[in-house]
Amino acid sequence: MTRPIGGAKPLGLPTPPTGWPIGSYPTYAEAQKAVDYLSDHQFPVRDVTIVGVDLMQVERIVGRLNWPRVIGGAVVAGAWIGVFxxxxxxIFTGQILGALLTGITFGVMFWVIMQSVQYAASRGQRDFQSTMQLVAGRYDVLCDPRTAEQGRDLLAQLSHAH
Known part of the structure; x- marks a missing residue:
């Protein structure tokens, strides 16, 4: 098997994380801060893995969906695609202004039609906008057993500093 450019090992199929736990945090930001602390103290952070435990898919509702929002959002999205x-x-034809105006016009028309058909087909089944996020109940920091004790000692210093 050949190695990718740079000599890095190929990642292959997903595998469960390995290592000994050296810290556990309620938020990803705190786990990231712990790893940053290890890095600042010259710890071999290649031995470290942050693992989200008790994963949850969270859908946060950001607003009500109605015809004015559907059309307005489609106009904006279509205009951006049209600009691009x-x-x-x-650039290729040398007629930037004409191509830009044509692109915006057709982008808006296409996007408004697509979004309108999609919204009408939903028949009110989903009249809200939302964002999806994958979050964990806690974040464990795992470490290779050969350096885990040193990592645990450093993270103990971090917890005493705050």
């Missing part, structure tokens, strides 16, 4: 496509075409 119009600029690309304009």
């Amino acid at each position: 496509i119009g600029l690309l075409i304009g």
Whole structure:
């Protein structure tokens, strides 16, 4: 098997994390801060893994969905896509302004039609906007057994400092 550029080992299929726990934190930010602390103290952070435990998919509702929002969002999204496509075409043809205006017009029309059909087809089954996020109940910091004791000692110093 050949190695990728840079000599890094290929990742392969997903495998469960290994190592000894050297810290456990309620938020990812705190686990990240712990690893940063280890790095600041010249610890071999390649031995460390942050593992999210008790994963949850969280859907946060950000607003009500109605026809004005669907159309407004489609106009904005279509305009951005139209700007991108119009600029690309304009660069190759030398007619930037014309291509830009055409791209925006067709982008808005296409996106408004697509979003309107999709919203109408939902028949009110999902009249809200939301964002999805994967979060964990806690974040464990695992470490290779050969350096785990040193890592645990350093993280103990961090917890006493705060």
